Amino acid sequence: MQPIPYGKQQITEEDIQAVIQTLQSDFLTQGPKIEEFETKFAHYIGCEYAVAVANGTAALHLSVLALGVNEQSNVITTPITFVASANCVRYGGGNVCFADIDPATGLLDIEKVRELLESKPKGFFTGIVPVDFAGLPVDLEAFRQLADEFNLWLLEDACHAPGGYFVDKIGQKQNCGNGKFADLAIFSFHPVKHIATGEGGMITTNNRELYDKLILLRTHGITKKPELLPPDKGGWYYEMQELGYNYRIPDILTALGISQLQRADAGLQRRRQIAIRYDAAFRKEANLTILNPAAYLADKTETGHAYHLYVIQVKNRRGLYDYLRQHQIYAQVHYIPVHTMPYYQRLGWKPGDFPAAENYYEHCLSLPMYPTLTEQEQEFVIHQIKTWLTNEAN
Structure with missing residues (x-):
């Protein structure tokens, strides 16, 4: 018998043909496949907006920047996660504050989070990064209530859980990353994940203001949108309005993602x-x-x-x-x-x-x-x- 790994991608002939077609097209990057992938992924998750980026860590980094993390920020997350869930806070200059897990689920323990919040004056903490560990969805409805009580934002790390859901108090399914309770959510398309693009990530939200910030930050903080620029500057004109990053994902990978999303x-x-x-x-x-x-x-x-x-x-x-x-x-x-x-x-x-x-x-x-x-x-x-x-x- 062949070696059996813990996780493995599946690449079909349809996937291969999708990539070949993009290789033969006019765009290898910054082309139409990116927006197509974003639109189809947003529909799959059930959110308003999706922003495709280079990887899940890039998604976390841009998310904390859009949420305003800085040197005064104190953000709570779980110790049982990949390091990027915490590192993103450090990238923004903020302080990581861990809370323990619920041993029955492996998820961030909401009661431990409350204890931590109550141990400091209101305003000390700025946000929470709950993780849908192993694919089990966090009860974001409960976390949203807690976050509202302490005036915090929520960033859902849903890298393990595309297609997962929890049932809210009125019996409705709430898909991971649908933006109903979290301000932002992020996903990864690493080969061992549900949808594989080689490398890649996605940020989802229902907040138009955050979406616009993410689009700007993804590409060096540069915009060419006429409505954001002075008039009559010429078709070549652009402005760098924020200190952004090159966190783009190429069309080649999003073509693979679109194909993978179908199954x-x-x-x-x-x-x-x-x-x-x-x-x-x-x-x-x-x-x-x-x-x-x-x-x-x-x-x-x-x-x-x-x-x-x-x-x-x-x-x-x-x-x-x-x-x-x-x-x-x-x-x-x-x-x-x-x-x-x-x-x-x-x-x-x-x-x-x-x-x-x-x-x-x-x-x-x-x-x-x-x-x-x-x-x-x-x-x-x-x-x-x-x-x-x-x-x-x-």
């Missing part, structure tokens, strides 16, 4: 099927815990989990990790708590600050989860884990 729902359904099979295999294992089992409701209502990752927890994580690699199953660990990174320790954070996050890290392992994972491959993964658990018990 996003099918990929999401396949991820959920894989999760259900893992659940059925492991739910009765005494020495293994599933983080957020699929847990279909009694009426078979579909879960809103997007399953970028399928995470289990075991006592001897290193032992299982090494055993699986011996059998060419390349499970992965997501994530080392950000506050324990040397950079953040130099800023004053230290191991022991967030017990739930650190305990989660000591035991977590992400199993193979991608739409082209075959039933035979998944059964092999399940068999090897069960074999290891039996050996551990003996």
